[in-house]
Structures are given as C-alpha cells and as structure tokens.
Amino acid sequence: MQEAKLETKHKTSNQIPQDDKKLRDGYKKFVSHVEMELLDYQHNNPIIIEQCINTLITLFKNIVENPEVEKYRKVKERNDILSKSVMNVRGGEQALVFSGWTRTITDCEAFWVFSANEDSIKIRILNDALGYLQRSLQTIHAKAQRKIHEKEEHAASEKSRRERILLDIEEDRVQRSFYSQCRAPQGP
Secondary structure, X not given: XXXXXXXXXXXHHHHHHHXXXXXXXXXXXXXXXXXXXXXXXXXXXXXXXXXXXXXXXXXXXXXXXXXXXXXXXXXXXXXXXXXXXXXXXXXXXXXXXHOOEEEEEEOOEEEXXXXXXXXXXXXXHHXXXXXHHHHHHHHHHHHHXXXXXXXHHHHHHHHHHHHHHHHHHHHHHHHHHHHHHHHOOOOO
C-alpha cells in the first residue's frame, strides 16, 4: 500500500516539471507567432491588429472566466466578427491555433473549437496568452492611435493640396480668359 503511494507521488513530481515545460513551450510558441506574424506592422495595419487582439482577448477571456460554459468554446468560422477581425488578419488564424483552438467541421459547417479540461495545460496556455495580449494591447492601441492620426493628417494635407490645385486651375482659367479677350481683334 505504501509502495503504491510512493509510485503515485513519484509520477506526480515528474509530471509537474514536464507540464511546466509544455506550458512554457506552448506560451513561447504563441508569443513568438504573435510577435512575428500578427504584430507585423509592415503587413498589418495597427488599427486592424488592435481589432484582432480585442477579439482574441474576448474569446480567451470568456473561456478563462467561464471554463464550464460550452458556448464560449465553439465559434462558427463564418461568424462576422471572427472572420473580419481575426481570419482576415495576417497571423490571426494561427494565433487561434497556437492558443489551443482547432478547426473542425460539423454538419457541413466549419467551427473553431477550444476543447480542454479546466485544469489542462491548454487552459493554462490560453490564460497566459490572454495575459500577454492584455499587456500588449496598450502598446498596440498607441500605435493604432498614431496610425489614425497619420491618416487624418494625410487626409487633411490631401484636401488642402486639392483645394490649392482647384484654385490654381480657376486662376489659370481667369488668366486665359483675360488673355484671350486682350488678343481678340479689336473692331474698326
């Protein structure tokens, strides 16, 4: 009897470091992917990235805060919010995969499903991924705001440039009209 307890204790103590390694590896893969693909400001607009991160945070947070509620673990792939803010962003789909979501087809319809026990490594990775995204959101928001400001400045600059061009065109039209009247033959 005591021998069985020792074996159980031995398995548990070996399991914890292995679980920690899996957790660290899973988290590192998620963070690495997000930093290399999703936060690629050359291919993804910061405004779009912010929308994607907010959607991922909502998905992850719903599961972490309500692990027993099944409706938060399954999302239709054709869901407008998911398809526009996550799937259409470079790296968005893979962020779901690296956080433990899988794509499945049920009754000829595609879904994204998160299936894991409440105390599993996948839930812990999802929780850590949620924390990382929440911490990153402030920086992403600042970049998105800068991008919005740049767009507004560019639009204002373009509007001003167009107005100057229209004024130049009108001034040129008036001058041509004046010159054509000056060159017109004078009557006898």
